[in-house]
Amino acid sequence: SQELEQSPQSLIVQEGKNLTINCTSSKTLYGLYWYKQKYGEGLIFLMMLQKGGEEKSHEKITAKLDEKKQQSSLHITASQPSHAGIYLCGADIYGGKLIFGQGTELSVKP
Amino acid sequence: DSGVTQTPKHLITATGQRVTLRCSPRSGDLSVYWYQQSLDQGLQFLIQYYNGEERAKGNILERFSAQQFPDLHSELNLSSLELGDSALYFCASSRRGYGLDEQFFGPGTRLTVL
Numbered sequence: 001s002q003e004l005e006q007s008p009q010s011l012i013v014q015e016g017k018n019l020t021i022n023c024t025s026s027k028t029l030y031g032l033y034w035y036k037q038k039y040g041e042g043l044i045f046l047m048m049l050q051k052g053g054e055e056k057s058h059e060k061i062t063a064k065l066d067e068k069k070q071q072s073s074l075h076i077t078a079s080q081p082s083h084a085g086i087y088l089c090g091a092d093i094y095g096g097k098l099i100f101g102q103g104t105e106l107s108v109k110p
Numbered sequence: 111d112s113g114v115t116q117t118p119k120h121l122i123t124a125t126g127q128r129v130t131l132r133c134s135p136r137s138g139d140l141s142v143y144w145y146q147q148s149l150d151q152g153l154q155f156l157i158q159y160y161n162g163e164e165r166a167k168g169n170i171l172e173r174f175s176a177q178q179f180p181d182l183h184s185e186l187n188l189s190s191l192e193l194g195d196s197a198l199y200f201c202a203s204s205r206r207g208y209g210l211d212e213q214f215f216g217p218g219t220r221l222t223v224l
Contacts, residue, residue: 033213040220041218042217043202043215045213100152
């Protein structure tokens with residue numbers, strides 16, 4: 001959606017490399033979700049960020065929320081083939097409706 | 111496994127027909143959400159129910175309707191189907207359904223309209 005823009009749209013990295021995916025909102029962000037999706041399958045919850053400046057990590061994935069910039073970033077350290085998939089950011093910017101970005105497709109080459 | 115179940119997994123039907131998609135939320139979750147995912151539109155929020163009542167509405171067509179039953183399972187009814195309705199339909203559930211509340215997604219129902 002135009003309200004949430006993800007960049008890049010697709011990414012191919014060599015195994016072991018670090019990468020960052022960005023999610024920028026056109027409206028005030030009060031919180032943000034990151035999900036991962038394997039093609040044609042359901043979404044897997046990764047992280048929820050509630051406050052500006054908040055940073056959360058899970059295994060090799062770190063996400064940050066910058067409320068002033070209305071932006072969140074998802075960083076993967078030492079990527080592995082298991083990280084491949086589509087990463088989606090979602091935010092409740094209209095009060096009760098979760099809006100998603102268009103997704104970033106990540107491929108990790110062994 | 112998120113704990114959210116959806117049936118059927120696949121559905122193939124013809125234009126003009128009506129179908130019903132079913133969702134069972136995680137145990138203890140009161141809120142159910144429906145989403146449509148297509149290649150051109152991405153993941154679009156359709157509608158949310160909380161404890162049997164409609165809580166929020168998104169880009170849901172008038173031909174589509176949903177309800178949440180007393181046992182908290184939900185059904186999405188799609189009628190007068192068109193080719194463009196072919197998509198993945200996801201159901202998600204959450205504990206509260208307001209504020210920042212983690213949503214757990216089901217595996218989806220793939221609808222193909224021929």
